[in-house]
Amino acid sequence: xxxxxxxxxxxxxxxxxxxxxxxxxxxxxxxxxxxxxxxxxxxxxxxxxxxxxxxxxxxxxxxxxxxxxxxxxxxxxxxxxxxxxxxxxxxxxxxxxxxxxxxxxxxxxxxxxxxxxxxxxxxxxxxxxxxxxxxxxxxxxxxxxxxxxxxxxxxxxxxxxxxxxxxxxxxxxxxxxxxxxxxxxxxxxxxxxxxxxxxxxxxxxxxxxxxxxxxxxxxxxxxxxxxxxxxxxxxxxxxxxxxxxxxxxxxxxxxxxxxxxxxxxxxxxxxxxxxxxxxxxxxxxxxxxxxxxxxxxxxxxxxxxxxx
Amino acid sequence: xxxxxxxxxxxxxxxxxxxxxxxxxxxxxxxxxxxxxxxxxxxxxxxxxxxxxxxxxxxxxxxxxxxxxxxxxxxxxxxxxxxxxxxxxxxxxxxxxxxxxxxxxxxxxxxxxxxxxxxxxxxxxxxxxxxxxxxxxxxxxxxxxxxxxxxxxxxxxxxxxxxxxxxxxxxxxxxxxxxxxxxxxxxxxxxxxxxxxxxxxxxxxxxxxxxxxxxxxxxxxxxxxxxxxxxxxxxxxxxxxxxxxxxxxxxxxxxxxxxxxxxxxxxxxxxxxxxxxxxxxxxxxxxxxxxxxxxxxxxxxxxxxxxxxxxxxxxxxxxxxxxxxxxxxxxxxxxxxxxxxxxxxxxxxxxxxxxxxxxxxxxxxxxxxxxxxxxxxxxxxxxxxxxxxxxxxxxxxxxxxxxxxxxxxxxxxxxxxxxxxxxxxxxxxxxxxxxxxxxxxxxxxxxxxxxxxxxxxxxxxxxxxxxxxxxxxxxxxxxxxxxxxxxxxxxxxxxxxxxxxxxxxxxxxxxxxxxxxxxxxxxxxxxxxxxxxxxxxxxxxxxxxxxxxxxxxxxxxxxxxxxxxxxxxxxxxxxxxxxxxxxxxxxxxxxxxxxxx
Numbered sequence: 001x002x003x004x005x006x007x008x009x010x011x012x013x014x015x016x017x018x019x020x021x022x023x024x025x026x027x028x029x030x031x032x033x034x035x036x037x038x039x040x041x042x043x044x045x046x047x048x049x050x051x052x053x054x055x056x057x058x059x060x061x062x063x064x065x066x067x068x069x070x071x072x073x074x075x076x077x078x079x080x081x082x083x084x085x086x087x088x089x090x091x092x093x094x095x096x097x098x099x100x101x102x103x104x105x106x107x108x109x110x111x112x113x114x115x116x117x118x119x120x121x122x123x124x125x126x127x128x129x130x131x132x133x134x135x136x137x138x139x140x141x142x143x144x145x146x147x148x149x150x151x152x153x154x155x156x157x158x159x160x161x162x163x164x165x166x167x168x169x170x171x172x173x174x175x176x177x178x179x180x181x182x183x184x185x186x187x188x189x190x191x192x193x194x195x196x197x198x199x200x201x202x203x204x205x206x207x208x209x210x211x212x213x214x215x216x217x218x219x220x221x222x223x224x225x226x227x228x229x230x231x232x233x234x235x236x237x238x239x240x241x242x243x244x245x246x247x248x249x250x251x252x253x254x255x256x257x258x259x260x261x262x263x264x265x266x267x268x269x270x271x272x273x274x275x276x277x278x279x280x281x282x283x284x285x286x287x288x289x290x291x292x293x294x295x296x297x298x299x300x301x302x303x304x305x306x307x308x
Numbered sequence: 309x310x311x312x313x314x315x316x317x318x319x320x321x322x323x324x325x326x327x328x329x330x331x332x333x334x335x336x337x338x339x340x341x342x343x344x345x346x347x348x349x350x351x352x353x354x355x356x357x358x359x360x361x362x363x364x365x366x367x368x369x370x371x372x373x374x375x376x377x378x379x380x381x382x383x384x385x386x387x388x389x390x391x392x393x394x395x396x397x398x399x400x401x402x403x404x405x406x407x408x409x410x411x412x413x414x415x416x417x418x419x420x421x422x423x424x425x426x427x428x429x430x431x432x433x434x435x436x437x438x439x440x441x442x443x444x445x446x447x448x449x450x451x452x453x454x455x456x457x458x459x460x461x462x463x464x465x466x467x468x469x470x471x472x473x474x475x476x477x478x479x480x481x482x483x484x485x486x487x488x489x490x491x492x493x494x495x496x497x498x499x500x501x502x503x504x505x506x507x508x509x510x511x512x513x514x515x516x517x518x519x520x521x522x523x524x525x526x527x528x529x530x531x532x533x534x535x536x537x538x539x540x541x542x543x544x545x546x547x548x549x550x551x552x553x554x555x556x557x558x559x560x561x562x563x564x565x566x567x568x569x570x571x572x573x574x575x576x577x578x579x580x581x582x583x584x585x586x587x588x589x590x591x592x593x594x595x596x597x598x599x600x601x602x603x604x605x606x607x608x609x610x611x612x613x614x615x616x617x618x619x620x621x622x623x624x625x626x627x628x629x630x631x632x633x634x635x636x637x638x639x640x641x642x643x644x645x646x647x648x649x650x651x652x653x654x655x656x657x658x659x660x661x662x663x664x665x666x667x668x669x670x671x672x673x674x675x676x677x678x679x680x681x682x683x684x685x686x687x688x689x690x691x692x693x694x695x696x697x698x699x700x701x702x703x704x705x706x707x708x709x710x711x712x713x714x715x716x717x718x719x720x721x722x723x724x725x726x727x728x729x730x731x732x733x734x735x736x737x738x739x740x741x742x743x744x745x746x747x748x749x750x751x752x753x754x755x756x757x758x759x760x761x762x763x764x765x766x767x768x769x770x771x772x773x774x775x776x777x778x779x780x781x782x783x784x785x786x787x788x789x790x791x792x793x794x795x796x797x798x799x800x801x802x803x804x805x806x807x808x809x810x811x812x813x814x815x816x817x818x819x820x821x822x823x824x825x826x827x828x829x830x831x832x833x834x835x836x837x838x839x840x841x842x843x844x845x846x847x848x849x850x851x852x853x854x855x856x857x858x859x860x861x862x863x864x865x866x867x868x869x870x871x872x873x874x875x876x877x878x879x880x881x882x883x884x885x886x887x888x889x890x891x892x893x894x895x896x897x898x899x900x901x902x903x904x905x
Contacts (some may be wrong), residue, residue, distance in 0.1 A: 105750070109704065111807070170744055195700040228698040261696050262400040293424030294400035 017162055020176055024049070024169045030160075034070075034169055036176060043188065044072055044180055047173050051164065053155045062088055063156060073179045073196045074170035076107050079161075089153035099151050106149055106158055107165050113146050114162045119155075183215065190219040195228050202234065210240035226258055229263055236267045241274040250277070255285030260290075266290065269299045277303065330665070333465035336388070337483040338380055340364040340447065340457040341618050344617040347785060348373025349447065351762060352456070353526050353598050353617040355726040357638070359428050360477040361458055362598070362617040366407060367451025367719070367761045370689055370737070375410075376447040382438045382462070390433030391469050392420050393458040395477075397730050398693040399424045405455030410446040411436055411745075411888075421455040426727075428458060430469045436462070454733060490613070490622040493594065498878045499612060499627035501599045504532025505542070506848030506867040507633030508581060509557045513875020515590035519882055521624050523591055524614055526598035527762070530581040531561075533862050534634065536573035538764040539676050540710070541565050544866035545796040554793060558868035560584055569676030569708045571757040595835040597623060599634070602642040608843045609643050629843050629878050629888070633871065636709040636722055637769030637850035645838040646772040650717070651855040659779035659822070661799065661856045669717035669855075671766035671802045671862075675732035677759040678707035679740070685752035690745065694738030701811045702742045703818065704752060712736070713766075713819040716804050720767045725733045729763040735750035766802070766849070766862060773852030774889060775834035782829050782857050790896055791830035792903060793869040798823035801859040826860060833899065835872055837888030845888050847877065876902045 020036040032051045039045040047070045055064050065085040069077040086094040087103070095103070106112060150158045186205060189197035203212045205220065212220045221243055223235045244253060257268045272281070282304060286291055289300045341351045341362040353362040367372045396403040398806055403420040417433030449455055459480075461469050465855075470476050481487065500511045503525025511523040514662065534539040542562055546555030561584065563577025570576070585593050597614035603624075604610060611626040630764040632639040637647050650668040654660070664670070697703075712735065715721050736759055743751040780786070804816035835852040838844040846852070847870035849862045861867075877891050880898055884890070891899055 105704075195698075228700050229696045230698060230700045261692060263696050265401070293399050295399075296401055 006308040020180075022172045022176060024167075024172050026164060026167050026169075028160075028163075029163065030164065032164075034172055044177070044185065046071055046077060047074070047169075047176075049169070053160065053164075055160050062092065064146070064161070068161075068165060070165075070169065070173055071194065071196065072173070072179075074112075074163045074173035074202055075196050078109065079104065087154070087157060088147060089151065089157075091153075093153065095151070095154070099154070102151055103158065103161070106151075107162060109149075110166055112162055112166075113149050113167070119159050137148055187216065190216065190223070195231055198223060198226075198228075198231055199234070206235075206238060210238045210243075212239065212243065221249060224253070229261060232264055233267050236264075236271050241271070244271065244275050245278075247278045247280060250275075251284075254281045258284065258288050262292075265296060266299075269303065270301055273306075277306075318466045325753050334381065334384065334388075335483060336382065336447065336462040336463070337480065337824050338378070338460040339480075339484070339620055340376065340459055342620055343376045343378035343445075343447070345377045345830055347376040347447075347450070347765040349376045351617055352761065354600050354729065354763060356526075356600060356615075356617075357636075358723055358726070359458065359473050360600070361480065361620075362459040363456050364447065365454055365761065365851045366405070366447075366449035366452060367454055367455040367759070368449065368875070369554055369756045369759050372449045373450040373479055375449070379442050380445055380462075381442050382440075385438050385440070386464065387435055387437050388462040388464055389466075390417055390436045391430040391461040391463065392417060392433045393428060393461070393855045394420050394456060394775070395423055395428045396421055396423045397454055397456060397726075398734055400693050400734075403693050404449040404451045404453035404691070405532075407455040407457065408448040408450065409433060409457075409460065410444075410448055412440075412444050416446070417448065420457070422631065428473070428732050429471055430461065433460075438462075448609065452738070454730075472678075475789060482892075484620055486620070486622055487614075490624055493522060493592065493623045493625045496520050496592070496625060496627045497882050498522075498629045498631060498875075499625045500524065500633055501612060501632045501639045502532070502631075502633030502635060502848065503527070503530040503593075503595070503862040504633060504635060504848060504867070505558070505561060506871040507532075507535055508561060508585065508870040508873030510631050510633055510845070510847050510874045510878075511591050511871075512557050512560075512584065512588060513872040514878045515588040515875070517876060517879035518877070519879050521591045522627065523585065523586075524594045524595060524597050524599055524612075524625065526596070526617060528595050528612075529578040530585065530595075531576065532579060532864075533764045534561075534576060535581075536576040536578050537762040538674075539566075539569050539576055539758075539759055540674070540864070541568055541865035542762050542865045542868075543797055545794075545828070546837060546865050547548075548796050549794040549869075550787075550791060550828070550830055551794070551900075553903055553905060554872050556871045557793060557872050558865050561868065562865075568674075568710050569678050569760075571678035571680050571707065572759070590852040592752075594623065594625075597639060600642075604643060607638070607644075607841060609841060612639060612642075615637075629881060631843060631845040631847060631874055631878070632771060632838075632850060633846065633848045633873075635765060635768065635849050637771045637846070640838055640841065640844060640846065640850070641769060641773040643838075643841045643844060645841045645844060647769045647850075648772060648855075649722075649769050654845050656854070659730060659854060659856045661779055661801065661859075662854070667717060668720070670721050670768065671713060671859075672713035672715040673721060673728045673732065673734065673763040673765045674708075674710060674713045675729055675760040675763055676708045676712060677736050677740075678757050679751075679754040680757040682753055682755050686744075686755055688744035688756075689804065690740050691737045691741040694734040694741065695812065695817070697739055697817070699746070701748075701807075703739050704743070704747075704750075706734070706751075711805065711819045712817065713802060716802070716816060716819075718814055718816075721765055725763060725765070729761070731817060732816070733761075733765065735758070747889065767855075767858065769850055770853055770855075770858060771844075771846045771850050771864035773837055773841050773846070774839050774892065775852060777831060777835050777851075777853040777857040777861065782826055782860055783830075785827050785829040788832040788834075790892055790900070792833050792836070792873045792899075793831040793866060794828050795831055795861055795863075795866045796828045796862045797824070797860050799856060799859040800824075800863075831870065833873065833877065833892055833896070836870055836877070837892075839889075842887045842889065845874045846876045873899075874905065887890050 034049040067080040186201045187200035349364040385773030408415045497520045499522045529535045599614040601613040653660040654665040714731045802819040805818045805820035808818035848867045
């Protein structure tokens with residue numbers, strides 16, 4: 001079995017990415033090995049585990065063979081199933097293509113309804129949910145939503161896989177990645193477009209005063225232009241105003257303001273309160289003062305009238 | 309009334325019916341909701357308590373709706389100044405609710421609805437020339453994203469019309485001749501205001517006991533939150549009743565459980581509800597009628613006045629007893645009944661789930677929605693005016709459930725009901741736009757099938773009765789001598805979901821809850837009538853409870869049974885010529901006997 005073979009290889013290994021293997025002992029006795037994979041340039045790329053597990057349902061045990069992939073912070077990426085070992089439901093009926101997709105969707109959701117419940121509760125609420133159903137363990141509404149989340153006849157498979165994917169492996173992966181952190185990796189994270197990586201890098205590169213580690217300033221400032229509004233807002237709110245002082249950066253911010261989503265516009269105007277406005281940015285604001293709404297016009301006016 | 313006068317009134321009514329307008333001193337007020345053909349626009353009365361009118365809205369889920377068209381008769385040809393009463397419902401920075409006004413085939417006054425200002429106002433449509441007797445007016449929706457128009461005003465006066473809602477109410481009263489055209493519906497033993505589950509059950513229950521009932525509902529359908537306009541399913545059990553006789557009418561209205569926000573409107577059984585009412589000879593049903601005024605005789609309610617949400621004609625109802633089943637406690641509020649809104653403090657009620665300090669927190673309002681699969685991939689526009697989403701945060705769902713909810717004390721569920729609904733729409737459309745444009749593999753071949761424009765409101769005023777039901781009553785299962793309805797729902801107090809708060813602090817639109825389980829308990833009759841308006845009953849979410857207890861009593865099967873009890877109490881009160889309180893004090897045995905029977 002491939003999983004066990006990895007485990008043998010992994011014994012005593014540490015340090016270099018290529019040789020990182022860790023055994024994960026899950027809560028329910030399932031044990032498997034997770035392995036760091038590199039991209040073609042030798043950079044850490046993702047984690048992989050081959051899993052073989054019996055999935056018990058009504059005393060009928062069926063094996064599941066599956067390859068699982070996580071990103072470098074333990075977020076689920078995808079799964080693969082050997083073509084000769086398809087996933088099956090009750091009575092060994094194989095998954096349909098739609099059900100494979102549904103499984104992926106379900107595994108992608110870290111806040112799945114499966115999280116909060118014991119397997120016994122789920123069996124209760126999905127089999128007993130009836131029209132006008134009562135409230136008992138969960139509300140009628142929740143029981144119905146659960147039926148939409150899981151694949152009929154494969155509740156145990158869904159439940160087991162979700163709890164593996166979002167289980168202890170996340171901590172294992174986090175500790176491995178922490179040990180691999182380097183300036184190159186953090187720089188890669190900031191530019192990755194993966195918000196998990198970006199927040200992770202920000203946690204390490206920007207302090208409580210908004211000071212950014214030398215060498216990363218431009219990469220961090222660039223995140224203000226991210227299509228991910230929540231990330232942009234985080235940086236904008238936290239970053240020390242000194243980084244937004246140069247004429248060049250202010251020109252860029254002015255351009256960004258004109259095209260930004262309303263929420264970012266308000267965040268930018270709030271930040272502009274903290275910096276000394278250069279001539280170009282003032283001009284941009286003046287020109288576009290009346291292009292938006294009353295609130296923005298008032299805020300711009302206040303900024304322009306501020307004594308510098 | 310002499311014949312000549314009657315004829316005069318008839319022709320006046322006819323004039324209004326034909327032209328849907330008010331005319332005086334060379335001012336012509338055309339109410340948008342009274343357009344002869346509303347096309348694809350919908351009538352929205354939810355902001356009546358604030359703007360004193362209904363309005364038309366282009367609720368096309370992103371596809372422009374068909375024109376609303378009417379013909380207006382001008383007594384005098386000439387040049388008029390056109391004013392258009394509208395707003396920008398999503399001024400962030402500019403909303404999508406754009407529309408044009410066309411007169412006899414030509415656009416006049418430019419584009420409305422994108423001013424960047426949230427207030428309802430008259431917007432200048434410029435000078436228009438009227439050459440013929442009759443002019444065709446069209447409202448042309450440009451986006452399908454909820455543009456709205458309250459009214460058009462043609463005037464030969466140079467003055468700007470009143471911008472505030474009080475001034476507007478006066479102008480409307482004058483130009484629509486509301487006082488001159490009001491009709492009397494007659495006298496009823498019981499006037500039930502609100503045709504949700506509670507009100508409908510109250511009306512049926514009373515009518516079957518021989519009480520002459522007026523049932524007044526401000527929408528074209530009955531059922532309220534359980535109607536196809538809102539689509540919340542019925543909850544609370546009817547099979548654990550201390551008095552099994554209760555719940556029979558609720559069962560008649562129950563159309564099965566389609567869940568929340570089911571895309572199939574028929575599942576909610578609007579027709580079933582209306583059909584049941586039609587068989588009741590003692591019920592006069594008044595749909596599309598929004599009650600906004602009461603007339604008092606001393607501390608008693610003598611009459612209520614409702615306005616048709618489409619024609620704007622008014623009807624006056626006199627009654628011996630009134631029942632406030634409005635949800636908002638509208639009748640009680642207008643009559644000066646004691647009420648509460650928000651949460652009581654722990655010190656005040658002694659409830660462990662009450663907050664340390666009293667506040668304005670309420671449960672929110674839901675605008676449910678659902679999508680359905682379609683054969684080929686479709687587009688949905690970007691929505692820069694809506695709430696923004698990204699791969700980091702969006703709601704990855706094909707349809708909504710109860711969690712889509714806004715108005716947790718950050719907005720007033722009565723005075724800011726429109727803002728709450730609009731915030732819900734900005735969440736729904738913003739999220740859907742994100743899903744359609746960024747997750748095409750999953751959402752490309754799905755389309756919005758339905759988005760509610762009527763908000764499903766959970767909480768607002770609670771009218772105060774002789775007893776205020778508390779958490780202790782609920783949890784200890786106190787059995788008072790006047791125990792009536794049995795309730796079973798958990799104490800289900802919603803709050804903004806933690807993650808949603810993180811991404812939208814102060815602008816939450818997604819709820820969480822903790823269900824505190826309770827054993828079946830009973831609601832005393834004294835929670836079902838006002839303590840200071842002697843002829844006022846109440847049933848539904850606006851009965852006399854604390855905020856915490858309301859968390860359990862508020863579900864609709866339970867509310868329906870309250871209605872059943874009120875119907876019985878009204879019949880007893882009527883027979884003995886006493887008040888709702890008199891029934892408790894002198895005829896409780898008779899009431900309980902009737903419930904038991």
